[in-house]
Amino acid sequence: MKTFGGPVLFLDRSDINTDEIIPAKYLTESKKEALKPYLLEDLKLDGFDPAGSWRGHAKVVVTRANFGCGSSREHAPWALEVNDITCVIAESYARIFRQNMFNGGMPAVELSAGQIDEIFSLTNNGDVTCNIDITGKKLTFTSSSGITKRIDFNLSQFDNALVEAGGWVEFADARY
Amino acid sequence: MGKTITEKIFDKHKIDDPFPGTAVLSLDVVMCHEITTPIAIADLEWRGKDRVFDASKIKAVIDHVTPSKDSKSAAQAKILRDWARRHGIKDFFDVGSNGVCHAIFPEKGFIRPGYTVIMGDSHTCTHGAFGAFAAGVGTTDLEVGILKGVCAFRPPESIRVDITGALPKGVYAKDVILEVIRRLTVNGATDRVIEFRGETVDAMSMEERMTLCNMAIEAGGTSGLCMPDRVTVDYLWPFISSDYNNNIDAAVKDFAGWRSDADASYAAVLMVDVSKLEPAATVGYKPDQVRPVKELGDVKIDQVYIGSCTNGRISDLRIAASVVKSALTNGKKLAPGVRGIVSPATPAIYRQALEEGLLAIFMDAGYCVANPTCGACLGMSTGVLAEGEICVSTTNRNFNGRMGKGGMVHLASPATAAASGIAGRLVNPREYL
Numbered sequence: 001m002k003t004f005g006g007p008v009l010f011l012d013r014s015d016i017n018t019d020e021i022i023p024a025k026y027l028t029e030s031k032k033e034a035l036k037p038y039l040l041e042d043l044k045l046d047g048f049d050p051a052g053s054w055r056g057h058a059k060v061v062v063t064r065a066n067f068g069c070g071s072s073r074e075h076a077p078w079a080l081e082v083n084d085i086t087c088v089i090a091e092s093y094a095r096i097f098r099q100n101m102f103n104g105g106m107p108a109v110e111l112s113a114g115q116i117d118e119i120f121s122l123t124n125n126g127d128v129t130c131n132i133d134i135t136g137k138k139l140t141f142t143s144s145s146g147i148t149k150r151i152d153f154n155l156s157q158f159d160n161a162l163v164e165a166g167g168w169v170e171f172a173d174a175r176y
Numbered sequence: 177m178g179k180t181i182t183e184k185i186f187d188k189h190k191i192d193d194p195f196p197g198t199a200v201l202s203l204d205v206v207m208c209h210e211i212t213t214p215i216a217i218a219d220l221e222w223r224g225k226d227r228v229f230d231a232s233k234i235k236a237v238i239d240h241v242t243p244s245k246d247s248k249s250a251a252q253a254k255i256l257r258d259w260a261r262r263h264g265i266k267d268f269f270d271v272g273s274n275g276v277c278h279a280i281f282p283e284k285g286f287i288r289p290g291y292t293v294i295m296g297d298s299h300t301c302t303h304g305a306f307g308a309f310a311a312g313v314g315t316t317d318l319e320v321g322i323l324k325g326v327c328a329f330r331p332p333e334s335i336r337v338d339i340t341g342a343l344p345k346g347v348y349a350k351d352v353i354l355e356v357i358r359r360l361t362v363n364g365a366t367d368r369v370i371e372f373r374g375e376t377v378d379a380m381s382m383e384e385r386m387t388l389c390n391m392a393i394e395a396g397g398t399s400g401l402c403m404p405d406r407v408t409v410d411y412l413w414p415f416i417s418s419d420y421n422n423n424i425d426a427a428v429k430d431f432a433g434w435r436s437d438a439d440a441s442y443a444a445v446l447m448v449d450v451s452k453l454e455p456a457a458t459v460g461y462k463p464d465q466v467r468p469v470k471e472l473g474d475v476k477i478d479q480v481y482i483g484s485c486t487n488g489r490i491s492d493l494r495i496a497a498s499v500v501k502s503a504l505t506n507g508k509k510l511a512p513g514v515r516g517i518v519s520p521a522t523p524a525i526y527r528q529a530l531e532e533g534l535l536a537i538f539m540d541a542g543y544c545v546a547n548p549t550c551g552a553c554l555g556m557s558t559g560v561l562a563e564g565e566i567c568v569s570t571t572n573r574n575f576n577g578r579m580g581k582g583g584m585v586h587l588a589s590p591a592t593a594a595a596s597g598i599a600g601r602l603v604n605p606r607e608y609l
Contacts, residue, residue, distance in 0.1 A: 015362055015363070015462055017575050019554070019573070019575040019576070019577060019578055020575065020576060020577070023555070023577055023581070024554035024555055024556055024578075025555055025556060027211045027212075027240075027556070028211075028241065028246070028248040028249045028252055028556075029248065030214050030215065030218070030248070030251060030252060030255065032215070042576055042577035042581060044461060044576045065363065066362060066363040066366065066396070069362055069363065069396065070298065070393075070573060070575060071298050071554075071573075072212065072296055072297055072298040072300075072312040072313060072314055073211075073212065073314070074212070074215075074296075074314035074315040074316060077314075092363065092366065093366075094363070094366060094396060095366055095367050095396065095398055096298060096312055096313060096314055097314075099313070099314065099317065100314035100315075100316065100317075103314060103316035103317060104316060156195065156196075156197055156198070157195035157196065157197075157198075158194065158195040158197070158198040158328065161194070161195065167316060168316050168317065168320055168328070169219070169223070169316060169319055169320055169323075172320045172323075172324055172326065172328075173223075173225070173320075173323070173324075175192070175194070176191075176192070176200070176324045176326050
């Protein structure tokens with residue numbers, strides 16, 4: 001099982017699509033690692049710098065509703081993964097993106113809009129780090145000024161099994 | 177309580193329910209293209225499992241960047257080509273016989289009512305027009321589909337969209353689906369399927385139904401489905417007549433078994449009366465940002481693109497060509513400074529358009545007739561926009577950067593796109609019809 005958690009990259013917008021996460025022109029790459037420099041290159045978000053200090057630093061994305069809508073490209077979660085971002089926390093996801101995350105053994109955690117608001121409010125107090133207890137289903141957010149917030153989350157039994165197995169290929173190959 | 181078509185398909189195909197809320201389905205068709213399949217192939221090789229569950233149920237095509245534009249796309253094409261040959265995949269379409277996946281696979285008769293279909297492509301929902309459960313998936317789901325012939329889903333609830341009324345002049349299936357997406361919003365159908373129902377859909381051709389179902393994903397839908405009927409039978413007849421001893425009524429009766437029951441239950445019902453609908457186009461960067469063209473003011477354009485899995489079929493080209501022909505009759509061509517690109521979605525469509533004189537009409541007006549490919553729709557080849565350029569396109573996504581970094585895409589019907597090309601700005605197609 002992968003390990004999860006670390007500094008948070010906040011993307012304060014709903015409906016961030018997979019073309020924004022990784023533009024189609026990079027889909028001719030045959031190796032996941034080659035996607036690394038292009039993550040979020042076309043994201044339309046005021047103040048966001050695709051080459052900002054989050055690169056090589058962030059391990060978790062926190063965002064709003066319908067994250068990963070659009071194309072089915074698994075290059076979107078791969079582009080996150082090769083940048084060491086292995087967990088996304090959002091109000092909701094597009095179905096294919098969400099499944100692609102779990103299929104790669106990476107959690108796409110769903111929280112209520114109110115909980116997402118509370119996490120975003122921590123950014124008023126400096127940088128935020130998220131500790132993820134995947135077994136106990138607990139998230140602990142800590143801002144650099146020392147404010148802490150704990151939130152429980154749920155995964156379906158299937159999603160949990162995929163994270164534990166390390167992905168869908170491992171799960172399916174053992175079972176079918 | 178009756179069942180929806182999706183529930184019936186799940187009942188027939190469910191081979192396992194490992195956990196509550198998870199159904200593992202057997203697959204009738206696994207479709208592959210050169211963008212999302214090569215990494216699945218490489219992973220299977222790495223795992224020492226370079227096998228396919230059933231070569232006859234796998235369909236493959238090189239369509240996104242074809243003919244290859246550079247060394248990387250050539251390498252991707254080669255991986256798919258070598259793999260298809262190695263595993264005896266007969267239904268593989270390469271340069272010379274290839275076309276846009278969601279146009280060529282239906283054209284070859286691969287999809288039937290009641291089928292389960294996956295592909296590593298979000299517009300796989302197109303095939304639901306035949307009364308199939310057809311879902312776009314990622315590369316890992318595709319990989320397991322190739323190896324095991326199964327895929328896991330949360331059994332989706334259904335949204336019924338009842339479409340009524342006659343389509344006004346200048347209004348087409350594309351305008352209808354844009355209206356449906358506007359009302360559902362970009363995540364209104366997430367984790368659900370959309371049933372397109374009602375007298376307007378009953379009266380539509382399979383090509384129009386595919387245009388509807390194609391964009392179900394733009395509302396988040398797992399699949400879009402139409403009820404199989406006589407229209408479905410007629411489209412598939414060359415492929416199925418022997419299965420039914422040349423008895424059309426028997427086929428219609430058989431297909432009807434897949435229709436949703438009258439007392440099936442729905443998560444939501446949306447009523448759409450199209451009789452007063454206006455030709456529409458998207459604004460902004462989300463496909464639910466839809467407005468009547470007449471309200472958009474003076475939007476100057478740089479490019480018109482007619483093609484794709486949404487609107488690159490023969491009926492689309494006929495409509496666009498009729499608009500262009502009417503302009504030519506009045507001494508007009510593409511407006512100065514506007515580039516026109518038309519890409520018939522398959523070689524058969526290309527040939528048909530050639531024989532009907534449609535391509536000559538486009539060329540007379542100054543269009544470039546490109547080969548069948550997905551290229552321009554996602555900014556990969558054959559019509560990429562420069563920073564600040566604006567395109568009226570018959571495709572399905574207007575995302576930021578979709579057709580090229582810094583470009584702007586207005587989605588519209590083939591008639592609106594063609595008329596806009598003549599006017600040099602977004603216009604209502606009615607005056608050209």
